[in-house]
Amino acid sequence: MATVENDELSPTSPIDESDTGILSGPNPEPGLNGAPVRWYDADRKEPYTRITPFAEKHDPAVEFFFKPITLTALGLALTALAYIAMSSDVLEEGRDKSRWGVYAAVSAFLLFTMLHARDGPFIRPHPAFWRIVLGINLLYVLGMVFLLFQDLPSARQMMTFLDPSLGVPLDERSYAEDCTLTPTVLWNAIDIFCLAHALGWFGKALILRDYWFCWILSIAFELAEYSLQHQLPNFAECWWDHWLLDVLICNWIGTYLGMKTCSYFEVKHYTWRTFRQSRGLKSKGKRVLGQFSPHDWTTFQWEGTSSFRNYLVVVGLLAVFLMAELNPFYLKSLLWMEPSHPFVIARLAGVFLCALPAVRELYQYVSDPRKAVRMGQHAWLLIATICTELLCIIKWGQGQFTEPFPSHIRVFLSIGAFLLVLYPSVRFGVPSARRYLVKHGRDKRSKIS
Template sequence: MQSFSAEEDDNLSPVSPVEESDNPPSVTEPEPEPGLNGNPVHWYDADRTESYTRIEPFQETQDTSVEFFFKPITLTALAIGLAALGYVATTQDVLEEGRDKRRVGTYAAISGFLLFSMIQFRDGPFIRPHPAFWRVVLGVNLLYELALVFLLFQDLQSARVMMTYMDPKLGVPLPEKSYAENCALTTQNIWNSLDIFCLAHALGWFGKALILRDYWFCWILSIAFEFAEYSLQHQLANFAECWWDHWILDVLICNWLGTYLGMKACEYFEVKHYTWRGFRQSRGIRSKTKRVFTQFSPHDFTAFHWHGTQSFLHYVTVVMLLAVFLAAELHPFYLKSLLWMEPDHPFVIARLAGVFCCALPAVRELYQYINDPRRAVRMGQHVWLLLATIGTELLVIVKWSQGQFPEPLPTAVRYSWTVGAALLVLYPTVRFGVPSARRYLRRHSRKPKRKVQ
């Protein structure tokens, strides 16, 4: 009889399966214990990885400080919401029928949409203070985008009338104000220029530093915005400022101070040792109170290294992000000028705060998309919606600006932006295009040529 080795036997096809009844088990297997390996299974132990994003809702597995707030209570929230709607809408105890209920009905529709957003939207990259908070932020951004789309189909006069429905004080033309009337570099002029907007500048750049997390990025954006003000002061009078207002007050004092403090905060969060204990594991009132307050701090912190000259993808991403932030900075000035809103109007402040809250997770998603493509297989929802919002704002401004700014673009500004655009195209051509072309030609020149017979 021919014998086979173990290696040859492995290559043979398997034999026909035998019935389980042919070889009954000699020992009865014990009944499996409930749970996983004898341990009870909790709701946060489930594998809920979303295949289409490969993002695991890790707040369910890593952050159970107060377990109640991380349990799915969608039906409970639905019941409470319907009960509140029914009581306010069908009774006369809270509001009388008529204009008040029409106004409150609009707020109720918005609240219902945000409730759905809080419960059903996908999780973003942040889990603090709670993932539901960032879902609501995404919902507010979506509502703003829908409002912009609606306004895009209205003429400017109709839009101004609609704004009076939300605030009757609007609808009044704004006086043009220039900051370049007395540009003598004196202590008195500088002191007179210090106002609440200087603090707003510093706070704004503190937030931008938290979003971008890069000194060079913030410096380039700060200088680019001042050049944009020079370029557009023929359209908006409040862009006309003294040279020392541009470069001393804005760039060197307010913007630098906000950026410096913001980057120091980023450095603190970066080196901070993150060890999270649950609320139940904290002992004592002081420890539990501290745990509640730390819920509003980051769960972890990622330092951004954009490497704008590393590859063509990084370069395009950095330039695109700079353009988006520059547009987001300029759009409020045009919108408040076209819709006749003061700079300190609550709508303007709400728009600035909303863009900050939306940009914070959006930039995190964009950074993860270009640096960790294995985990982020597509661009995140916050990035997509932020780009849609900035793009729709641009369309609205372009449409409403027709006939509002009759003065043509100065020749010097046109030439300056042409040179700047040419440099933005020339640099990646020399840095990435030429070396790639050389490598391509070198590879093809080394291939042996076929001999003709």
């Protein structure tokens, strides 16, 4: 790899020997007057405004994807809809015509959200992608609201409309049958779920972007499994499965790799070159792949102990994450779905995609309330989704989980709740009361004098 002295090239953009051609046009100056522009620095009238990347608007090859094409999309959608709805050849291929109607309705809804929903904090790979994610989340929460008004047998029956193989009771498996710590037992305990643990915590690290938060959440989830194993047998695991295999190996590997990825994006020099200004096929290919990487990166500093407001936000976010982690275990148990069922995997992947912009919006809402005057749409909808799932679990779980909480679990939960209240009382309440008394005493002395 060789470098060429050229004033039009960024010092961080090396040129490959295989690259040919010359740059077309001068390299645009990044940002405004040389200062980088981020989406939350904009002077906006609404909490979120559309930020067009400064490089793309100089490149007609990329600018096309940021132009509104609402009428064109409407015409193409109506053409496809008319062809499918009025062509008997197409409809005869499907056994259930109502299924085609549902698919068409969902597609029309997602098309509307893609074209007209408000933009969120992310602009890569394209704002329309995150609008579709928002639309899918809205469809899911609407489905959960509908199921909330059904009893458990009816909900199970309705799930068979989506997948006829469902509706069969499952045998719950316990992972605490042989807890002797031997190489053979440890090797037999390694399965596909270990990889799922690592991938899951890699994603959580990208969402939360904080080591301590991930560690607290990892330990809290294992404690939640201890507390709820009397309801779900698959929460019963050996001690070494909880703390060695899960926390110290799988979760740590995923968190470490995720935080290393965050560190890379944090220190990366973001100099976006247009497609036409990229030299050669190799550089153009890198530019295309770069469209699927972040446009910029914001490091999260939650600072849960700096103020009472931040403490409430961190505890609330921790509770929401725990609910998001526990809900699929209860839903698959109540609705009789295997852990490897596509619906379960799709739910986990969907929550991950929704949580990426949602936590970013929540962080902006907490850290800069003057600009983010209301909570973002992704954050609001994701909280509504998780809480709706919890309501379904509470309703359907009546009569299903009859075994009461063991006494030691109730004592443990009571101590945890007491500490959650005690810490902010000592950390924030006592100093505030002391300042109030001092100020009140000064006012009294000033009145007397």
